[in-house]
Amino acid sequence: MSSSALKIGLLGLGTVGGGTIAVLSRNADVIARRAGRPIEVVAASARDITKPRAFDLSGIALVEDPIELVGRPDVDVVVELIGGTTPAKDLVLAALENGKHVVTANKALIALHGNEIFEAAQRTQTMVGFEAAVAGGIPVIKAAREALSGNRIEWIAGIINGTCNFILSAMSEPGREFEPVLAEAQALGYAEADPSFDIDGIDAAHKLTILAAIAFGIPLQFESVFVEGIRHISRADVEYAARLGYRIKHLAMARQVADGIELRVHPTLIPTSQLLANVDGVMNAIMINGDAAGPTLYYGAGAGAEPTASAVVADLVDVARAFGSDSENRVPPLAFQADRLTDLPIVSMEALETAYYLRLHVLNQAGVLADVTRVLGAGGISIEAILQQESDPGAAIVPIIILVHPVPEHAMNQALVEIAALSQVHEPIVKIRMESLT
DSSP states (O other), X not given: OOSSOEEEEEEOOSHHHHXXXXXXXXXXXXXXXXXXXXXEEEEEEOSOTTSOOSSOOTTOEEESOHHHHHTOTTOSEXXXXXXXXXXXXXXXXXXXXTTOEXXXXXXXXXXHHHHHHHHHHHHHTOOEEOGGXXXXXXXXXXXXXXXXXXXXXXXXXXXXXXXXXXXXXXXXXXXXXXXXXXXXXXXXXXXXSSTHHHHTSHHHHHHHHHHHHXXXXXXXXXXXXEEOOSTTOOHHHHHHHHHTTXXXXXXXXXXXXXXXXXXXXEEEXXXXXXXXXXXXXXXXXEEEEETTTEEEEEXXXXXXXXXXXXXXXXXXXXXXXXXXXXXXXXOXXXXXXXXXXXXXXXXXXXXXXXXXEEEEEXXXXXXXXXXXXXXXXXXXXXXXXXXXXXXXXXXXXEEEEEEEEEEEHHHHHHHHHHHHTSTTEEEEEEEEEEOOOO
């Protein structure tokens, strides 16, 4: 074991920063045995360095100016835990230019600026670790990048936002509607005061951007991801899906098809027989299907102080093992060698082919269902199942649930325009995509 410690500078002393210090301290011996050298935090920067904190900062120099920290000669690795892209991007690039390795838990930073950051790391012969940027303590980056490197990855499907999963799981309980459950998630600390980043799908899209780049050898391209949140999902949809043998999950999906790569995040009906359908609460899970390994599942805590710190420390161990080694022999950050990334086309949602769940409200009169099925049939859309809710014979409007077999989205959308124009159809039609994950 080398006697010289790997010296760490922390940018950020919040929840994950405290967790990282705690894990490095508590497990110092086993970490050193694995890394081949001790790993020590020697400096840290935070917005308010005088603020009392619940973790031990003894022996750590507290630096007010983060740019001073990234230039300190006694720091080997800068751990960025401040979040966001400003000033995180400038600090990370400055650290790399100063010859420091970087570990980050910042999914937005990697998804939006990773191409530039990895180019800088290659130029400066430094390493960038970002395991903690996707799914907290679940080692899915390492699995996709290294353990499955012998596979042609066919698709990735993941529940990678704990807030959305908590809300949809709670809505499966009797009487639970979206808004009260969201308020509960906020009270429990699972959702921010402004929850849009989570419930509108942006957080999951950042993470999918990273996973897809590693899986398929494409540049990071967040702007190409189709994103749809869960605000429009009602308790009624959750209940109808359950009656038909499905659960609604907010699914991140990347798939390689003949025309390119699908990149999409949206609510999805998944058969209850699938493992992903049974992931509840704030837990995360990612399924990766490789041509050799078949489907593999990665499950665990997607957030939290120590689960995320676990991933941060794992990256630090990787840096310690490779410290001083030839940069040409390191694992590429996006799995594929930098000059072998391929800018494959991203499949438009209009060209996507998938099955659908439809919820319509129609006049309670004879012939309505025949008119709806006629429109679907004319569009080449095949019906898998129909659920017609029993209602009061005197009710003027009744719900109809229709499941259709896979069809191109453009054909589905055109049919829905025609169905919505029928005088017997009331209220907007609810459309939710379906995935069998086979």
